[in-house]
Amino acid sequence: MIKFPKPTVEQFFRSYVISNFTVSPNEDQLLFSSNLNGTMNVWAMNLPDQYPYLFAHQDESSDFLKFDPEGRYVLAGFDRNGDENYQIYAIAPEGGLPQPLVTGDSEEKYFYAHLSEDGERLYYGTSKGNPRFINTHVRHLKTGDDELIQEGEQGATLLTAVSEDEKSFVFSTILANTYTLSFVKTEDGVYDLTPDREQVHVSGGATFVDSTIYFMTNYDSEFSYLAKFDLEEKEFKKVLDFEDESVKTLKYDKQREQFYIVTEKGVKDFFYRYDVKNGTLENIDAPVDVIEKIQVAKSGNVYILGRSAVIPHNIFKYNESGWKQLTANQVLGVSPEDMVDPEVVTYESFDGMEIEALLFRAKPENDNGYTVFWPHGGPQAAERKFYRAMFQCLLNRGYTIFCPNFRGSTGYGSSFVKMVEQDWGEGPRLDNIHAIEWLFDQGISSSEKLFLVGGSYGGYMALLLHGRHPEYFKAVVDIFGVSNLFTFVNSVPEHWKPIMKRWLGDPEEDKERFEKDSPVTYLDGMKKPMLVIQGAKDPRVVKEESDQIVDKLRHAGRDVEYLVLDDEGHGFSKKENEINVYQTMLDFLEKHQKVSQKV
Numbered sequence: 110m111i112k113f114p115k116p117t118v119e120q121f122f123r124s125y126v127i128s129n130f131t132v133s134p135n136e137d138q139l140l141f142s143s144n145l146n147g148t149m150n151v152w153a154m155n156l157p158d159q160y161p162y163l164f165a166h167q168d169e170s171s172d173f174l175k176f177d178p179e180g181r182y183v184l185a186g187f188d189r190n191g192d193e194n195y196q197i198y199a200i201a202p203e204g205g206l207p208q209p210l211v212t213g214d215s216e217e218k219y220f221y222a223h224l225s226e227d228g229e230r231l232y233y234g235t236s237k238g239n240p241r242f243i244n245t246h247v248r249h250l251k252t253g254d255d256e257l258i259q260e261g262e263q264g265a266t267l268l269t270a271v272s273e274d275e276k277s278f279v280f281s282t283i284l285a286n287t288y289t290l291s292f293v294k295t296e297d298g299v300y301d302l303t304p305d306r307e308q309v310h311v312s313g314g315a316t317f318v319d320s321t322i323y324f325m326t327n328y329d330s331e332f333s334y335l336a337k338f339d340l341e342e343k344e345f346k347k348v349l350d351f352e353d354e355s356v357k358t359l360k361y362d363k364q365r366e367q368f369y370i371v372t373e374k375g376v377k378d379f380f381y382r383y384d385v386k387n388g389t390l391e392n393i394d395a396p397v398d399v400i401e402k403i404q405v406a407k408s409g410n411v412y413i414l415g416r417s418a419v420i421p422h423n424i425f426k427y428n429e430s431g432w433k434q435l436t437a438n439q440v441l442g443v444s445p446e447d448m449v450d451p452e453v454v455t456y457e458s459f460d461g462m463e464i465e466a467l468l469f470r471a472k473p474e475n476d477n478g479y480t481v482f483w484p485h486g487g488p489q490a491a492e493r494k495f496y497r498a499m500f501q502c503l504l505n506r507g508y509t510i511f512c513p514n515f516r517g518s519t520g521y522g523s524s525f526v527k528m529v530e531q532d533w534g535e536g537p538r539l540d541n542i543h544a545i546e547w548l549f550d551q552g553i554s555s556s557e558k559l560f561l562v563g564g565s566y567g568g569y570m571a572l573l574l575h576g577r578h579p580e581y582f583k584a585v586v587d588i589f590g591v592s593n594l595f596t597f598v599n600s601v602p603e604h605w606k607p608i609m610k611r612w613l614g615d616p617e618e619d620k621e622r623f624e625k626d627s628p629v630t631y632l633d634g635m636k637k638p639m640l641v642i643q644g645a646k647d648p649r650v651v652k653e654e655s656d657q658i659v660d661k662l663r664h665a666g667r668d669v670e671y672l673v674l675d676d677e678g679h680g681f682s683k684k685e686n687e688i689n690v691y692q693t694m695l696d697f698l699e700k701h702q703k704v705s706q707k708v
């Protein structure tokens with residue numbers, strides 16, 4: 110009979126992301142943001158039919174989607190070419206071209222916060238007039254009147270919940286990734302949701318349930334738990350915690366008085382239902398390892414967006430009959446069995462600390478003997494069991510991939526996350542070095558067979574490891590990595606500035622450390638071939654970070670390829686750009702497999 114070849118790398122180029130979704134109030138329409146036609150747009154499915162059609166054409170990614178409860182419009186936020194200056198648009202109920210609703214100068218940001226139950230008042234945050242701390246406004250959609258309701262101070266201050274009578278508001282102020290304070294503003298005063306604002310902790314995800322605010326916090330704890338604040342008694346209480354798991358998402362089912370809760374533990378999420386009245390907790394087996402968004406409908410149906418290492422983004426529905434997959438997003442002709450599910454391994458670092466890591470072993474029939482070492486971005490994030498087209502491309506070409514969750518990663522408790530603060534280049538770097546030594550000890554790789562690839566903070570780590578430890582690697586790929594802490598600290602988005610001191614440090618007070626931990630300090634060591642990839646509109650790690658390292662290395666006569674994507678930001682959202690990046694990277698690695706260099 111007809112025989113078909115094994116999946117080729119080009120098939121993995123053809124996988125699509127779903128970055129967001131929403132379901133209409135009567136659950137007859139599902140909207141999602143996806144690059145199904147090559148660029149990010151809003152797609153729709155009339156449920157329960159499975160055929161997706163283009164709902165709104167903007168060619169940009171969307172940070173939120175919201176149906177008017179009365180069915181008169183849909184709201185969506187779009188930025189421009191990855192600049193992350195999201196602005197708010199309205200789309201006709203039948204779809205079409207988004208029309209500007211709450212927009213301004215191209216440098217301004219407008220964050221959706223809340224839509225009133227009657228769909229007539231839109232609450233939003235904006236950088237306009239307060240780019241560092243963000244102001245909150247309400248726009249009356251019938252009259253167009255706009256009111257300022259809160260001026261942010263100390264840190265970016267975002268509206269996170271509104272009571273049903275729209276008289277009480279919860280705001281969260283971000284002082285650091287590990288220090289976020291939530292407070293409620295009522296008619297009779299302003300109250301912190303947690304007992305002591307001086308204690309470093311995070312709180313967020315507030316929900317009003319009558320006169321109680323439920324929220325998540327790690328106040329006085331390593332892991333985030335469900336807590337409540339009684340508005341009458343002005344009293345804080347822990348409600349429910351999970352051993353070694355942090356609550357990351359809360360969604361309330363008002364009709365049934367229960368919470369759907371997502372927790373994270375290392376590389377995987379867990380899903381629960383908590384009954385507020387009788388205090389029972391039920392673990393629900395989820396169809397994916399990482400859950401990125403949940404919506405609970407009035408009927409009690411629950412919708413989730415998630416992915417696993419071998420399952421790209423999909424949307425699922427859950428009810429008493431179990432799970433139903435609504436989207437059939439798959440890799441072109443490739444089944445999960447044709448892909449590589451990672452092993453979860455641990456190794457000991459320089460100070461005896463145990464570090465968890467993901468090891469994707471190339472299938473024996475593909476194995477080319479080379480390993481890609483991948484320090485993740487963030488750095489207060491983690492490499493988790495979620496599908497990455499880039500990883501499956503590399504695996505298909507025979508590369509094994511190793512991803513350590515070095516100190517500073519999320520999912521292992523608040524002390525662990527804080528370990529990267531004001532220490533970007535020492536502890537985490539040594540965790541990476543010990544990971545490499547572990548790979549060599551296990552016989553998985555050697556310095557003749559190891560490539561280094563990282564993006565963002567991972568790109569920073571790739572540059573730093575290259576400069577300080579070039580002997581370990583054959584060649585290096587830096588994807589929008591920070592190259593110079595002195596320039597980076599001043600070039601981040603304005604609303605990040607309040608967190609910079611705790612996160613990274615102060616360029617004057619910590620001058621010596623900034624010098625020691627900046628990759629540009631180690632140009633002499635960077636002798637291995639390099640590929641640098643950068644989005645020209647990246648607002649987080651600006652192009653100047655890549656330009657300066659490329660210029661300096663080229664000036665020193667080093668072998669550096671530089672790929673700049675003019676219409677991308679901190680990531681590659683357009684299919685043709687993504688393919689260009691993967692192809693360039695695969696060609697670069699293949700070229701340098703054969704070449705042997707001396708340091």
Ligand SMILES: CC(=O)N[C@@H](C)C(=O)N[C@@H](C)C(=O)O
Pocket residue numbers: 286486487488489564565566567605649650
């Ligand atoms: C403020 C913050 O932590 N931002 C991260 C999500 C982020 O974008 N970090 C960059 C540097 C990255 O590594 O992706």
